[in-house]
Amino acid sequence: MSTATNSSHCSSSTLSDKGPEQDVWSFVNNAASASPVQPIVNLGQGFFGYNPPQFAIDAAKDALNRADCNQCSPTKGRPILKQAISRIFSSSWHQSINPETEVVITSGASEGLLCAFMAFLKPGDEVIVFEPFFDQFISGIELAGGVVRHVPLNPPQQETNSPNGPSNWNVDFDTLRSGINNCTRMMLTMPSRHNPTGKVFTQQELQYIGTLCIQHNIIILSDEVYNQLSYAPLMSPASLAPALYNRTLTVGSGGKSLHATGWKIGYLVGPPPLINAVAAMHTKICYSTVSPLQEAVAVAYIQAEETGFWEESREQMQRKIRRFCEVWDELGIPYTRPEGGYFVLADLSSVRIPETYSFPPWIATRRRDFHLCWFLVQEFGVAAIPPSVFYSENHAHLGENYLRFAVCKEDSLLDLAKERLRGLKGYI
Template sequence: MSQMNSNPAVALHNPYFEQKQGSKDVWSLINETAAAAQAESGKPIVNLGQGFFSYNPPDFAIDSVIHALKSGFNQYAPAKGNPNLLKQLTQHYSEELGRPVQTNEIAITTGANEGMFSVFFGFLTPGDEAIVFDPFFDQYIPNIEMTGARVRYVELKFPDKFNTENVTGDDWTVDWEGLETAINSKTKLIVINTPHNPIGKIFNEQELKRIGELAIKHNLIVVSDEVYENLYFGAEFPRPATLKSLPELAKRTLTIGSAGKSFAATGWRVGWVHGPAELVQYVIAAHTRICFSTPAPLQQAVAEGFEQAKSNNYFENTRRDYIKKYEIFNKVFDDLGLPYTFAQGGYFLLVNLLSVKVPKDYVYPQEILDKGTDDYKLAYWLIKEIGVVGIPPTEFVVPSKRVAHGLEKCLRFAVCKDDSILEEAVERLKKLKDYL
């Protein structure tokens, strides 16, 4: 073996994970920028970047963890899930779907992300294709590609009026012609995310029906990532698996859920996949080989948490809390005249900063310039000069379309923070008035 190949990390690594020397993912780059800015200034940075909660889960959920640990739930859980949690979720989905749901229609996974991964590995093989709407949650792409399958991107069209006025999720429309063109004999899955990250869009019933009709016509599975299912701010939350106008869609829909998002406990890593038993069996098979089972005490804690959430109206109260959070945070952009997309669900706000005039001679580090899009510059400048962290949303766009995409002038902010943190962010963001 030559000297060049003597390092096993160099000679034997999986080329899929090859990265340009010195490049960083968006999370590392933005968080490191925030940490450096805080160290330089000696003042706390208001971090509204990643979607993790600034506060603990509710007391009843914390108590459930302690109870589970003391009650003997400390060994392997069954691969398909803790029976108590499966029971709670069957009750939950029986109410949502309006029909009895059985435990063999649910698989418990190690977070929603591993649930998605298990779906992809359960159904995709090399040469297959999966359709993803663009912008997308970035984790979908490697999860699909690692199976050997190919991603086909279909655009959620950037609304032109978003440059000058507020819009809603309904203004972000599906490229229907692009969707029909993307479907071919290799297509197996259509992935949707509702409520959507980073837009905050909830796919309406007409959109879901049209997607569903194509899935039925071409014998496809719809994978519906609904991790923010308990954070919707309208009268109801339409789901592919509950469409009254297309009930047969439920037979080919796999729904992804998350305890971390539901109970403000992203570190617990408990998620699930719900759908027809004949589909879920392949998700369980993949999950068993990926990690075998999900942490037993946390599954039990989530089971107890769901039971108590029904009696104390936790999810209803949480929705009211988030409506207030958006009211606190949105006001500064209303006052500044900066457009945003009204969040129909989830806990992100997408803001258009096209009108903000960053000094042309502002100096950026090379690693920001290397990203090649203005939203990275905006994010860097906002951290350094305003003291607020947002995420550049072109990271959620297919690389070939990032430059000159409307999102290049936007930032995504997470409002899953204490009201006091949002209020501090508002005070700092008022300084943007000097740059308009």
């Protein structure tokens, strides 16, 4: 497969001509500050409410006391971290990954994604994105001059008083096939845990997607930052066939794996031609990634393997999911039980906001999930994310009855959220 960037310009315009709108994170923060119920239980943003494992913290402290760890690392990353990542993927993919030529360390997974977009997209090139999507996908593609082509995951049919499984969020394959054209350069997948549905893509789904990418010479950008927090059988496109590995960039995150999202240590794994192109862009953007935390993640990855931390982390998060979702079972509100990650989507179609309820003008014109978000914050002091923002305008209606809750918090906070959310009984 050729890794040269397309030279044709398939579209004359890529950026939206709509004016700026308040982003969802500012919306939730403003709603929280205006709430009479304090303190706010913040289940909106997906940062952990507790520390990384002690061995990771100790490794960071040790690294700060070493002179070599306080200077710039090689642009592709510290050898010890590339070797640790190589061992993990070589084992799970049952193939040899060369740490020197098939791994690059980036300043968080977000920078890794941006490097991939900048390396392979020219103005007018198109990228297929499954929606709902992680919002930074869109900004990164547009910064590179790319055009987003949206393919929706269809939500499950509501089952009264029964949780819906995330696997019931189905790919619209008809829309996927029709969205591919001569301008399609890249396809962005999230096989290990789709954000925010919690869906883990099946092998059959990934093989079908992979076949389309081979047929149309499309690069696969596989966002697998939650690969250590998957509870269903996990398949990576890169592991399915050599032809798929040769066109796949797999994105990972040390911060997500170790409960340390503020460390911003990401990485990409893939064949040398793709990795070299990403590394060249990474060099231009920030040259190298923070050295002591690279060292700490490397040491922590080694200890995580030795101590069974990954298994413990998965079990802990599944307990939190079950603990929090008890309130939806009590209320008879359907929800998606995530197969990976730590986001729960609750279907609040049955919640009736009083017709006389007053919303500020800047909220009244937005979709129902924004109304639900504001209502929960103001009346119950619980913050969540309205997921219609993770859709294109044409498909935003698919998310407007849901709210997204992050359960990667202390158990006491989850219990407080449950206690407050029981008040929804009076509005069902």
